[in-house]
Amino acid sequence: MENFEYHTPTRLIFGKGIIDRLPEVMRPIGKKVLLAYGGGSIKRLGLYDKVKELLKDFEIHELGGIEPNPKYNPSVLDGQRICKEKRIDVILSVGGGSVLDCCKAIAAAARYEGDPWDLISYKVKAEDALPIVDVMTLAATGSEYDCGGVISRTETNDKIGYVDPLLYPVCSLLDPAYTETVNAKHTAAGVADAINHAMEQFFVNPSNSVADGFCETLIKTLMKFGPVALDHPDDYKARAEIMLACTFGCNGLLNLGAGMSGWPMHGIEHALSAYYGITHGEGLAIITPRWMRHILNDRTLERFVKFGVDIYGISAELPPYEIAEQTIDKTYDFFRNTMRMPMTLREVGIDKSRLKEIAAHIATNEGLDNPSIFAPLTEKDIYEILE
Numbered sequence: 001m002e003n004f005e006y007h008t009p010t011r012l013i014f015g016k017g018i019i020d021r022l023p024e025v026m027r028p029i030g031k032k033v034l035l036a037y038g039g040g041s042i043k044r045l046g047l048y049d050k051v052k053e054l055l056k057d058f059e060i061h062e063l064g065g066i067e068p069n070p071k072y073n074p075s076v077l078d079g080q081r082i083c084k085e086k087r088i089d090v091i092l093s094v095g096g097g098s099v100l101d102c103c104k105a106i107a108a109a110a111r112y113e114g115d116p117w118d119l120i121s122y123k124v125k126a127e128d129a130l131p132i133v134d135v136m137t138l139a140a141t142g143s144e145y146d147c148g149g150v151i152s153r154t155e156t157n158d159k160i161g162y163v164d165p166l167l168y169p170v171c172s173l174l175d176p177a178y179t180e181t182v183n184a185k186h187t188a189a190g191v192a193d194a195i196n197h198a199m200e201q202f203f204v205n206p207s208n209s210v211a212d213g214f215c216e217t218l219i220k221t222l223m224k225f226g227p228v229a230l231d232h233p234d235d236y237k238a239r240a241e242i243m244l245a246c247t248f249g250c251n252g253l254l255n256l257g258a259g260m261s262g263w264p265m266h267g268i269e270h271a272l273s274a275y276y277g278i279t280h281g282e283g284l285a286i287i288t289p290r291w292m293r294h295i296l297n298d299r300t301l302e303r304f305v306k307f308g309v310d311i312y313g314i315s316a317e318l319p320p321y322e323i324a325e326q327t328i329d330k331t332y333d334f335f336r337n338t339m340r341m342p343m344t345l346r347e348v349g350i351d352k353s354r355l356k357e358i359a360a361h362i363a364t365n366e367g368l369d370n371p372s373i374f375a376p377l378t379e380k381d382i383y384e385i386l387e
């Protein structure tokens with residue numbers, strides 16, 4: 001087992017009606033609040049009015065219109081400007097992972113004198129960041145319990161995971177009832193994203209039983225309750241199971257003492273989102289079975305067998321390569337037929353014209369050829385997976 005250090009300082013408050021605790025959470029942190037949200041779903045939910053009512057004694061400034069796949073320009077730059085002009089004490093993110101990710105970049109930018117891209121691109125290490133509180137309305141990313149945010153810069157086709165321990169939210173308020181209005185497309189994408197987070201951390205070497213167990217529990221929970229939420233969007237139990245599972249996706253718990261995967265499917269997907277603006281979880285669902293097939297070989301076989309036997313209940317008596325092939329087919333089938341997701345790039349509006357350029361971009365920026373990761377990928381491998 002590998003040595004590790006694990007520390008997640010975020011306070012989680014989970015359950016129906018916990019929004020009422022917002023003033024109690026915010027009061028010790030600060031009075032001047034940047035309220036950040038997306039394209040309007042929180043207004044339709046009644047959450048915007050609720051938050052304003054709960055925080056009527058606070059000084060609220062707003063940043064609305066944060067995009068899915070949040071943008072450096074205008075959202076991060078606007079947020080930085082407002083925080084400085086209004087001398088904001090605390091950022092309150094109300095929405096999905098995109099809003100929270102944007103808030104993380106703003107939190108660091110607010111305490112930086114230069115161009116925030118210096119921080120996001122790791123040219124400069126942030127020395128400080130504003131505190132963040134979030135109210136999640138979509139279960140997917142795990143951003144509520146990790147210290148990363150993913151920011152897109154349109155003009156350079158970059159989508160960068162910006163990670164810094166300064167960016168853990170102080171507190172995340174998680175009421176599954178708010179996710180009941182998430183439509184089928186984003187419900188499926190969220191489930192696919194969280195399953196993929198566990199898969200990125202399961203396909204590693206060395207592995208250990210504890211980390212395997214965490215990954216498998218999450219995947220089984222998401223595969224059981226994802227379809228329930230699709231068919232019964234207001235099933236609170238299903239939404240709660242999904243939300244709890246998603247929360248642990250990216251904060252290191254699933255990978256304790258285990259080896260590095262390099263998050264290859266995320267590296268590839270982020271480039272597709274950067275070039276074409278597709279939904280993250282849909283891109284991952286498309287890539288997952290293709291990546292699996294591409295990396296299957298004698299060295300990786302054991303992980304496929306364990307995954308197939310434990311997750312899908314495939315008989316351990318079958319020849320190992322047969323188990324692996326069935327595992328890949330069942331993964332495709334789950335996304336396509338159970339979660340009813342698009343499973344080709346064509347279906348999400350991507351043709352073959354730029355795949356070579358995208359593969360080169362990923363090979364240059366994602367470090368997926370690092371020999372210490374589970375299944376290193378060259379530019380040619382990446383192109384073949386995309387093809």
Ligand code: NZQ
Binds near residue numbers: 097098179
């Ligand atoms: O913008 P609004 O109007 O709020 O609508 C959103 C958006 O259109 C809508 N939505 C959110 N809550 C809703 C709702 N609609 C109805 N009812 C509700 N309760 O859903 C749409 C998608 O929202 P978004 O925030 O973009 O989705 P998600 O939470 O999946 O976030 C995706 C972003 O997170 C990044 C992805 O790359 C992508 O940019 N990731 C962040 C990670 C992290 N910080 O750790 C890890 C992930 O791997 C991922 O890369």
Ligand code: ZN
Binds near residue numbers: 193194196197266280
């Ligand atoms: Zn993801």
